[in-house]
Amino acid sequence: MKANNRKDFRNILTFTIDPASAKDFDDALSIRRLSDTDYEIGVHIADVSHYVKKGSSLDKEAYERATSVYLVDRVLPMLPEELSNDLCSLVPNQDRLTYSVIFVINTRAEVLKYDIAETTIRSDRRFTYDEVQKILDEGTGEYNEEINTLWSIASQLRQERFARGAIDFASEEVRFVLDKDNKPIDVIPYILKEANFLVEEFMLLANRTVAKHIGAPKERKDKKAFLFRIHDEPDAEKMQLFKDYISKLGYKIDDKSRLALAKSINNLLKTTRNTPNSLLFSSIALRAMSKAIYSTYNTGHYGLGFRFYTHFTSPIRRYPDLIVHRLLKKYIAGEASVDQTALEEACDHCSAQEKAAEKAERESIKYFQAEFMLGKEGRTFEGVVSGITEFGAFVILNDSKCEGLVRIDDIAGDFYYYDEKNYAIIGRKSRNKFQIGTKVKVVLDSADVRQRQINFSHIELI
DSSP states (O other), X not given: OOOTTOEEOTTSOEEEEEOTTOOOOOEEEEEEEOSSSEXXXXXXXXXXXXXXXXXXXXXXXXXXXXXXXXXXXXEEOSSOHIIIIIISSOOBTSEEEEXXXXXXXXXXXXXXXXXXXXXXXXXXXXXXXXXXXXXXXXXXXXXXXXXXXXXXXXXXXXXXXXXXXXXXXXXXXXXXXXXXXXXXXXXXXXXXXXXHHHHHHHHXXXXXXXXXXXHSOSSGGGOOOOOEEEBXXXXXXXXXXXXXXXXXXXXXXXXXXXXXXHHHHHHHHHHTTTSTHHHHHHHHHHXXXXXXXXXXXXXXXXXXXXXXXXXXXXXXXXXXXXXXXXXXXXXXXXXXXXXXHHHHHHHHHHHHHHHHHHHHHHHHHHHHHHHHHTTOTTOEEXXXXXXXXXXXXXXXXXXXXXXXXXXXXXXXXXXXXXETTTTEEEETTTOOEEETXXXXXXXXXXXXXXXXXXXXXXXEEO
Protein backbone atom coordinates (compact mmCIF):
# COMPACT_ATOMS: atom_id res chain seq x y z
CA MET A 1 0.00 0.00 0.00
CA LYS A 2 1.92 3.03 -1.24
CA ALA A 3 -0.03 5.90 -2.75
CA ASN A 4 1.65 8.25 -5.21
CA ASN A 5 3.92 10.97 -3.76
CA ARG A 6 3.97 9.42 -0.31
CA LYS A 7 7.25 9.15 1.55
CA ASP A 8 8.05 5.54 2.29
CA PHE A 9 8.92 4.75 5.92
CA ARG A 10 8.21 1.04 5.76
CA ASN A 11 11.87 0.08 6.22
CA ILE A 12 12.47 2.40 9.18
CA LEU A 13 11.94 1.13 12.73
CA THR A 14 8.40 2.12 13.76
CA PHE A 15 6.20 1.11 16.67
CA THR A 16 3.04 2.08 18.53
CA ILE A 17 2.69 2.56 22.31
CA ASP A 18 -0.83 2.39 23.73
CA PRO A 19 -2.86 1.11 26.69
CA ALA A 20 -3.22 -2.67 26.82
CA SER A 21 -6.95 -2.37 26.08
CA ALA A 22 -6.56 -0.14 23.00
CA LYS A 23 -7.96 -1.29 19.67
CA ASP A 24 -7.54 1.84 17.55
CA PHE A 25 -3.89 2.81 17.12
CA ASP A 26 -3.83 6.26 15.56
CA ASP A 27 -0.22 7.25 16.29
CA ALA A 28 3.18 5.64 15.85
CA LEU A 29 6.79 6.70 16.37
CA SER A 30 9.72 5.96 14.08
CA ILE A 31 13.37 6.53 14.89
CA ARG A 32 16.51 6.45 12.78
CA ARG A 33 20.00 7.48 13.83
CA LEU A 34 21.60 10.03 11.48
CA SER A 35 24.85 10.76 13.36
CA ASP A 36 26.35 10.56 16.84
CA THR A 37 24.09 13.39 17.98
CA ASP A 38 21.21 13.61 15.51
CA TYR A 39 18.14 11.46 15.00
CA GLU A 40 15.24 11.42 12.60
CA ILE A 41 12.07 10.92 14.64
CA GLY A 42 8.74 10.55 12.90
CA VAL A 43 5.35 11.14 14.51
CA HIS A 44 3.03 9.18 12.23
CA ILE A 45 -0.72 9.67 12.45
CA ALA A 46 -3.40 7.58 10.74
CA ASP A 47 -4.39 9.34 7.51
CA VAL A 48 -8.14 9.25 8.12
CA SER A 49 -8.73 12.06 5.62
CA HIS A 50 -7.59 9.71 2.84
CA TYR A 51 -10.58 7.45 3.54
CA VAL A 52 -13.19 9.84 4.94
CA LYS A 53 -13.98 12.33 2.18
CA LYS A 54 -15.41 15.70 3.07
CA GLY A 55 -19.18 15.86 2.55
CA SER A 56 -19.68 12.10 2.38
CA SER A 57 -22.34 10.41 4.51
CA LEU A 58 -19.54 8.97 6.66
CA ASP A 59 -18.04 12.42 7.11
CA LYS A 60 -21.37 14.01 8.05
CA GLU A 61 -21.97 11.41 10.75
CA ALA A 62 -18.41 11.81 12.08
CA TYR A 63 -18.91 15.58 12.22
CA GLU A 64 -22.15 15.24 14.16
CA ARG A 65 -20.46 13.00 16.71
CA ALA A 66 -17.23 15.05 16.64
CA THR A 67 -15.54 12.72 19.12
CA SER A 68 -15.44 9.14 20.35
CA VAL A 69 -16.97 8.70 23.79
CA TYR A 70 -15.13 6.43 26.23
CA LEU A 71 -17.52 4.97 28.77
CA VAL A 72 -16.42 2.51 31.45
CA ASP A 73 -17.84 -0.56 29.69
CA ARG A 74 -17.80 0.48 26.04
CA VAL A 75 -16.60 2.95 23.43
CA LEU A 76 -18.98 4.92 21.23
CA PRO A 77 -16.65 5.49 18.27
CA MET A 78 -16.69 8.53 16.03
CA LEU A 79 -15.94 6.30 13.05
CA PRO A 80 -17.12 2.76 12.23
CA GLU A 81 -14.93 0.03 13.69
CA GLU A 82 -14.02 -1.14 10.16
CA LEU A 83 -12.06 2.10 9.91
CA SER A 84 -11.08 2.87 13.51
CA ASN A 85 -9.97 -0.63 14.50
CA ASP A 86 -8.92 -1.96 11.12
CA LEU A 87 -8.21 0.03 7.96
CA CYS A 88 -6.93 3.21 9.68
CA SER A 89 -5.47 1.54 12.78
CA LEU A 90 -1.66 1.35 12.74
CA VAL A 91 -1.51 -2.35 13.54
CA PRO A 92 1.82 -4.21 13.31
CA ASN A 93 3.09 -5.78 10.09
CA GLN A 94 0.55 -4.05 7.86
CA ASP A 95 1.16 -1.21 5.41
CA ARG A 96 -0.73 1.86 6.56
CA LEU A 97 -1.25 5.34 5.13
CA THR A 98 -0.21 8.07 7.55
CA TYR A 99 0.20 11.82 7.78
CA SER A 100 3.45 12.60 9.54
CA VAL A 101 5.62 15.23 11.12
CA ILE A 102 9.22 14.13 10.67
CA PHE A 103 11.80 15.81 12.90
CA VAL A 104 15.55 15.97 12.78
CA ILE A 105 16.35 16.40 16.45
CA ASN A 106 19.56 16.13 18.42
CA THR A 107 20.35 14.57 21.77
CA ARG A 108 19.80 17.95 23.47
CA ALA A 109 16.17 17.83 22.24
CA GLU A 110 16.75 20.69 19.79
CA VAL A 111 14.62 20.47 16.64
CA LEU A 112 17.01 21.17 13.75
CA LYS A 113 14.34 20.89 11.04
CA TYR A 114 11.02 19.24 10.32
CA ASP A 115 8.86 18.13 7.43
CA ILE A 116 5.10 17.51 7.22
CA ALA A 117 4.34 14.80 4.69
CA GLU A 118 1.94 12.09 3.59
CA THR A 119 3.66 8.80 4.29
CA THR A 120 3.38 5.03 4.30
CA ILE A 121 4.52 3.07 7.35
CA ARG A 122 4.65 -0.53 8.49
CA SER A 123 4.69 -0.81 12.27
CA ASP A 124 7.26 -3.32 13.55
CA ARG A 125 5.84 -3.72 17.02
CA ARG A 126 2.82 -2.92 19.15
CA PHE A 127 3.94 -1.96 22.67
CA THR A 128 1.77 -1.39 25.71
CA TYR A 129 2.70 1.36 28.16
CA ASP A 130 3.59 -1.27 30.75
CA GLU A 131 5.98 -3.01 28.34
CA VAL A 132 7.77 0.25 27.55
CA GLN A 133 7.88 1.19 31.22
CA LYS A 134 9.57 -2.13 32.01
CA ILE A 135 12.21 -1.43 29.35
CA LEU A 136 12.82 2.05 30.80
CA ASP A 137 13.00 0.68 34.35
CA GLU A 138 15.25 -2.30 33.61
CA GLY A 139 17.31 -0.96 30.72
CA THR A 140 16.84 -4.13 28.67
CA GLY A 141 14.34 -5.46 26.19
CA GLU A 142 13.35 -5.22 22.56
CA TYR A 143 14.42 -1.89 20.98
CA ASN A 144 15.85 -0.87 24.36
CA GLU A 145 18.35 1.60 22.87
CA GLU A 146 15.78 3.33 20.66
CA ILE A 147 13.15 3.57 23.41
CA ASN A 148 15.64 4.99 25.90
CA THR A 149 16.81 7.52 23.29
CA LEU A 150 13.23 8.61 22.72
CA TRP A 151 12.70 8.96 26.47
CA SER A 152 15.91 10.97 26.89
CA ILE A 153 14.70 13.46 24.28
CA ALA A 154 11.10 13.45 25.56
CA SER A 155 12.19 14.08 29.16
CA GLN A 156 14.16 17.14 28.04
CA LEU A 157 11.18 18.42 26.04
CA ARG A 158 9.07 17.95 29.16
CA GLN A 159 11.51 19.85 31.38
CA GLU A 160 11.71 22.70 28.86
CA ARG A 161 7.91 22.87 28.63
CA PHE A 162 7.53 23.37 32.37
CA ALA A 163 10.40 25.86 32.37
CA ARG A 164 8.46 27.86 29.75
CA GLY A 165 5.36 27.97 31.91
CA ALA A 166 3.35 24.79 31.43
CA ILE A 167 1.32 23.84 34.51
CA ASP A 168 1.66 20.37 35.99
CA PHE A 169 -1.72 19.26 37.33
CA ALA A 170 -0.94 15.67 38.29
CA SER A 171 -4.08 13.56 38.39
CA GLU A 172 -4.79 10.11 39.72
CA GLU A 173 -6.84 7.87 37.45
CA VAL A 174 -8.58 4.58 38.14
CA ARG A 175 -9.67 1.64 36.02
CA PHE A 176 -12.64 -0.62 36.70
CA VAL A 177 -12.21 -4.38 36.47
CA LEU A 178 -15.42 -5.82 34.98
CA ASP A 179 -16.65 -9.40 34.97
CA LYS A 180 -18.18 -11.19 31.98
CA ASP A 181 -21.49 -9.41 32.63
CA ASN A 182 -19.80 -5.99 32.75
CA LYS A 183 -20.29 -5.73 36.50
CA PRO A 184 -17.49 -3.98 38.43
CA ILE A 185 -15.56 -6.36 40.64
CA ASP A 186 -12.54 -4.17 41.43
CA VAL A 187 -11.17 -0.67 41.00
CA ILE A 188 -7.44 -0.24 40.49
CA PRO A 189 -5.36 2.96 40.35
CA TYR A 190 -3.75 3.87 37.05
CA ILE A 191 -0.59 5.90 37.55
CA LEU A 192 0.92 7.81 34.65
CA LYS A 193 4.63 7.03 34.28
CA GLU A 194 7.55 7.78 31.98
CA ALA A 195 6.16 5.62 29.15
CA ASN A 196 3.01 7.76 29.05
CA PHE A 197 5.04 10.97 29.14
CA LEU A 198 7.28 9.72 26.32
CA VAL A 199 4.35 9.44 23.94
CA GLU A 200 2.71 12.62 25.26
CA GLU A 201 5.74 14.84 24.60
CA PHE A 202 6.14 13.77 20.98
CA MET A 203 2.41 14.24 20.35
CA LEU A 204 2.60 17.71 21.90
CA LEU A 205 5.64 18.50 19.76
CA ALA A 206 3.81 17.46 16.59
CA ASN A 207 0.67 19.39 17.54
CA ARG A 208 2.46 22.66 18.21
CA THR A 209 4.72 22.29 15.18
CA VAL A 210 1.70 21.91 12.90
CA ALA A 211 -0.06 24.86 14.56
CA LYS A 212 2.93 27.13 14.16
CA HIS A 213 3.55 25.96 10.59
CA ILE A 214 0.19 27.38 9.52
CA GLY A 215 -0.42 29.92 12.28
CA ALA A 216 2.83 31.86 11.93
CA PRO A 217 3.43 32.43 8.19
CA LYS A 218 6.48 34.45 7.15
CA GLU A 219 4.30 36.88 5.21
CA ARG A 220 1.06 38.40 6.52
CA LYS A 221 -0.55 37.88 3.11
CA ASP A 222 -0.08 34.13 3.56
CA LYS A 223 -2.20 34.00 6.73
CA LYS A 224 -5.00 31.43 6.42
CA ALA A 225 -7.95 30.36 8.56
CA PHE A 226 -6.94 27.49 10.82
CA LEU A 227 -8.24 25.48 13.76
CA PHE A 228 -6.38 26.06 17.03
CA ARG A 229 -6.71 24.50 20.47
CA ILE A 230 -6.73 27.50 22.82
CA HIS A 231 -6.70 27.85 26.59
CA ASP A 232 -7.18 31.29 28.11
CA GLU A 233 -5.44 32.70 31.16
CA PRO A 234 -6.98 31.99 34.58
CA ASP A 235 -10.03 33.92 35.74
CA ALA A 236 -8.60 36.96 37.56
CA GLU A 237 -11.23 37.01 40.31
CA LYS A 238 -10.93 33.28 41.03
CA MET A 239 -7.13 33.50 41.00
CA GLN A 240 -7.27 36.35 43.53
CA LEU A 241 -9.45 34.21 45.81
CA PHE A 242 -6.87 31.41 45.44
CA LYS A 243 -4.04 33.79 46.36
CA ASP A 244 -5.94 35.17 49.34
CA TYR A 245 -6.72 31.71 50.65
CA ILE A 246 -3.24 30.19 50.39
CA SER A 247 -1.70 33.31 51.92
CA LYS A 248 -3.59 32.48 55.12
CA LEU A 249 -1.67 29.21 55.20
CA GLY A 250 1.71 30.85 54.64
CA TYR A 251 2.04 30.34 50.88
CA LYS A 252 2.50 32.97 48.19
CA ILE A 253 1.88 33.16 44.46
CA ASP A 254 3.90 35.46 42.19
CA ASP A 255 1.60 36.72 39.43
CA LYS A 256 3.75 39.58 38.12
CA SER A 257 3.94 37.81 34.78
CA ARG A 258 2.34 34.85 33.04
CA LEU A 259 5.54 32.79 33.41
CA ALA A 260 5.98 33.75 37.06
CA LEU A 261 2.39 32.72 37.85
CA ALA A 262 2.74 29.34 36.14
CA LYS A 263 6.05 28.62 37.86
CA SER A 264 4.61 29.63 41.24
CA ILE A 265 1.62 27.32 40.84
CA ASN A 266 3.89 24.44 39.77
CA ASN A 267 6.20 25.02 42.73
CA LEU A 268 3.24 25.17 45.14
CA LEU A 269 1.73 21.94 43.79
CA LYS A 270 5.13 20.21 43.84
CA THR A 271 6.12 21.24 47.37
CA THR A 272 2.71 20.35 48.83
CA ARG A 273 2.31 17.05 46.95
CA ASN A 274 1.57 14.15 49.32
CA THR A 275 0.53 16.60 52.05
CA PRO A 276 -3.01 17.30 53.36
CA ASN A 277 -3.04 20.54 51.32
CA SER A 278 -2.20 18.86 48.00
CA LEU A 279 -5.74 18.02 46.88
CA LEU A 280 -7.08 21.31 48.23
CA PHE A 281 -4.59 23.50 46.37
CA SER A 282 -4.84 21.65 43.07
CA SER A 283 -8.65 21.68 43.28
CA ILE A 284 -8.87 25.43 43.90
CA ALA A 285 -6.24 26.22 41.26
CA LEU A 286 -8.11 24.12 38.71
CA ARG A 287 -11.31 26.05 39.42
CA ALA A 288 -9.52 29.25 38.44
CA MET A 289 -8.46 27.80 35.11
CA SER A 290 -10.37 28.31 31.87
CA LYS A 291 -11.63 25.44 29.71
CA ALA A 292 -9.65 24.61 26.57
CA ILE A 293 -11.70 24.97 23.37
CA TYR A 294 -11.30 25.01 19.61
CA SER A 295 -11.18 28.32 17.77
CA THR A 296 -9.89 30.03 14.63
CA TYR A 297 -8.76 32.94 16.83
CA ASN A 298 -5.44 31.93 18.29
CA THR A 299 -4.73 33.15 21.81
CA GLY A 300 -2.28 30.39 22.72
CA HIS A 301 -2.56 27.53 25.19
CA TYR A 302 -1.97 28.78 28.72
CA GLY A 303 -1.89 25.42 30.48
CA LEU A 304 0.70 23.95 28.11
CA GLY A 305 2.68 27.16 27.76
CA PHE A 306 2.47 27.17 23.94
CA ARG A 307 1.93 30.22 21.73
CA PHE A 308 0.62 27.93 18.96
CA TYR A 309 -1.22 24.67 19.53
CA THR A 310 -3.72 22.47 17.70
CA HIS A 311 -4.96 18.88 17.64
CA PHE A 312 -3.40 16.80 14.87
CA THR A 313 -2.58 13.45 16.46
CA SER A 314 -5.93 11.65 16.98
CA PRO A 315 -8.13 11.85 13.85
CA ILE A 316 -9.65 8.42 14.50
CA ARG A 317 -11.36 9.70 17.63
CA ARG A 318 -11.48 13.53 17.25
CA TYR A 319 -13.06 15.37 14.33
CA PRO A 320 -10.97 18.56 14.87
CA ASP A 321 -7.85 16.53 14.03
CA LEU A 322 -9.49 15.43 10.79
CA ILE A 323 -10.22 19.09 9.96
CA VAL A 324 -6.57 19.96 10.66
CA HIS A 325 -5.33 17.18 8.34
CA ARG A 326 -7.54 18.46 5.52
CA LEU A 327 -6.46 22.06 6.05
CA LEU A 328 -2.79 21.10 6.08
CA LYS A 329 -3.06 19.18 2.83
CA LYS A 330 -4.99 22.06 1.25
CA TYR A 331 -2.59 24.78 2.35
CA ILE A 332 0.61 22.84 1.68
CA ALA A 333 -0.71 22.32 -1.86
CA GLY A 334 -0.97 26.10 -2.18
CA GLU A 335 -4.76 26.37 -2.15
CA ALA A 336 -6.67 29.40 -0.87
CA SER A 337 -7.90 29.80 2.70
CA VAL A 338 -11.21 28.26 3.75
CA ASP A 339 -14.00 30.51 5.02
CA GLN A 340 -13.18 31.49 8.61
CA THR A 341 -16.80 31.95 9.68
CA ALA A 342 -17.75 28.40 8.64
CA LEU A 343 -14.61 27.02 10.28
CA GLU A 344 -15.41 28.86 13.52
CA GLU A 345 -18.88 27.28 13.52
CA ALA A 346 -17.21 23.88 13.25
CA CYS A 347 -14.93 24.80 16.16
CA ASP A 348 -17.92 25.74 18.31
CA HIS A 349 -19.69 22.48 17.43
CA CYS A 350 -16.65 20.34 18.23
CA SER A 351 -16.09 22.15 21.54
CA ALA A 352 -19.73 21.59 22.51
CA GLN A 353 -19.58 17.89 21.59
CA GLU A 354 -16.36 17.46 23.53
CA LYS A 355 -18.03 18.96 26.60
CA ALA A 356 -21.03 16.63 26.19
CA ALA A 357 -18.73 13.62 25.81
CA GLU A 358 -16.81 14.53 28.97
CA LYS A 359 -20.09 14.78 30.88
CA ALA A 360 -21.19 11.35 29.61
CA GLU A 361 -17.85 9.85 30.61
CA ARG A 362 -18.12 11.33 34.13
CA GLU A 363 -21.67 10.01 34.49
CA SER A 364 -20.51 6.56 33.35
CA ILE A 365 -17.86 6.55 36.07
CA LYS A 366 -20.42 7.61 38.69
CA TYR A 367 -22.76 4.81 37.56
CA PHE A 368 -20.12 2.11 37.95
CA GLN A 369 -18.89 3.58 41.23
CA ALA A 370 -22.43 3.33 42.64
CA GLU A 371 -22.77 -0.22 41.31
CA PHE A 372 -19.42 -1.20 42.84
CA MET A 373 -20.58 0.05 46.26
CA LEU A 374 -23.86 -1.90 46.21
CA GLY A 375 -24.01 -4.43 49.06
CA LYS A 376 -21.44 -2.56 51.16
CA GLU A 377 -24.00 -0.50 53.10
CA GLY A 378 -23.11 0.00 56.78
CA ARG A 379 -19.38 -0.51 56.24
CA THR A 380 -16.81 2.08 57.32
CA PHE A 381 -14.29 3.43 54.82
CA GLU A 382 -11.35 5.81 54.96
CA GLY A 383 -10.98 8.62 52.48
CA VAL A 384 -10.31 12.31 51.91
CA VAL A 385 -12.68 15.22 51.41
CA SER A 386 -12.69 16.03 47.69
CA GLY A 387 -15.23 18.84 47.56
CA ILE A 388 -17.11 21.24 49.79
CA THR A 389 -20.53 22.74 49.05
CA GLU A 390 -23.22 24.48 51.10
CA PHE A 391 -25.14 21.20 51.34
CA GLY A 392 -22.29 18.89 52.35
CA ALA A 393 -18.88 17.33 51.81
CA PHE A 394 -17.84 15.02 48.99
CA VAL A 395 -15.43 12.25 49.98
CA ILE A 396 -13.20 10.07 47.78
CA LEU A 397 -12.46 6.66 49.30
CA ASN A 398 -8.80 5.68 49.53
CA ASP A 399 -9.08 2.14 48.18
CA SER A 400 -11.67 2.34 45.40
CA LYS A 401 -11.55 6.09 44.63
CA CYS A 402 -15.35 6.06 44.63
CA GLU A 403 -16.83 9.44 45.53
CA GLY A 404 -19.92 10.11 47.63
CA LEU A 405 -21.65 12.82 49.63
CA VAL A 406 -22.14 13.43 53.34
CA ARG A 407 -24.93 15.98 53.77
CA ILE A 408 -24.16 18.77 56.19
CA ASP A 409 -27.31 17.98 58.20
CA ASP A 410 -26.05 14.41 58.75
CA ILE A 411 -22.77 15.45 60.40
CA ALA A 412 -23.33 14.52 64.02
CA GLY A 413 -22.09 16.04 67.29
CA ASP A 414 -22.34 19.75 66.47
CA PHE A 415 -24.05 22.37 64.33
CA TYR A 416 -21.98 22.64 61.17
CA TYR A 417 -21.98 25.58 58.77
CA TYR A 418 -20.51 26.23 55.33
CA ASP A 419 -17.58 28.67 55.19
CA GLU A 420 -17.38 29.61 51.52
CA LYS A 421 -14.29 31.83 51.84
CA ASN A 422 -12.24 29.05 53.41
CA TYR A 423 -13.71 26.17 51.39
CA ALA A 424 -14.70 24.44 54.61
CA ILE A 425 -17.52 23.04 56.74
CA ILE A 426 -16.91 23.99 60.37
CA GLY A 427 -18.46 22.91 63.66
CA ARG A 428 -19.76 25.94 65.56
CA LYS A 429 -18.78 24.62 69.04
CA SER A 430 -16.09 22.02 68.36
CA ARG A 431 -14.41 24.05 65.58
CA ASN A 432 -13.87 20.75 63.79
CA LYS A 433 -13.12 21.58 60.19
CA PHE A 434 -13.76 19.55 57.05
CA GLN A 435 -12.08 20.91 53.93
CA ILE A 436 -10.68 19.52 50.69
CA GLY A 437 -7.85 17.15 51.58
CA THR A 438 -9.04 16.38 55.13
CA LYS A 439 -8.62 12.71 56.05
CA VAL A 440 -11.86 11.19 57.27
CA LYS A 441 -13.80 8.02 58.04
CA VAL A 442 -17.26 7.61 56.55
CA VAL A 443 -20.05 5.03 56.74
CA LEU A 444 -21.83 4.02 53.55
CA ASP A 445 -25.55 4.73 53.79
CA SER A 446 -26.72 3.92 50.25
CA ALA A 447 -25.67 3.52 46.63
CA ASP A 448 -28.22 4.55 44.00
CA VAL A 449 -27.26 3.26 40.56
CA ARG A 450 -30.15 4.97 38.75
CA GLN A 451 -29.28 8.35 40.24
CA ARG A 452 -25.54 7.59 40.04
CA GLN A 453 -25.10 8.68 43.66
CA ILE A 454 -23.26 7.37 46.71
CA ASN A 455 -24.41 8.63 50.11
CA PHE A 456 -22.52 8.45 53.39
CA SER A 457 -24.38 8.70 56.70
CA HIS A 458 -21.50 9.51 59.04
CA ILE A 459 -18.20 11.33 58.86
CA GLU A 460 -15.44 11.82 61.40
CA LEU A 461 -11.90 13.16 61.37
CA ILE A 462 -9.00 10.72 61.37
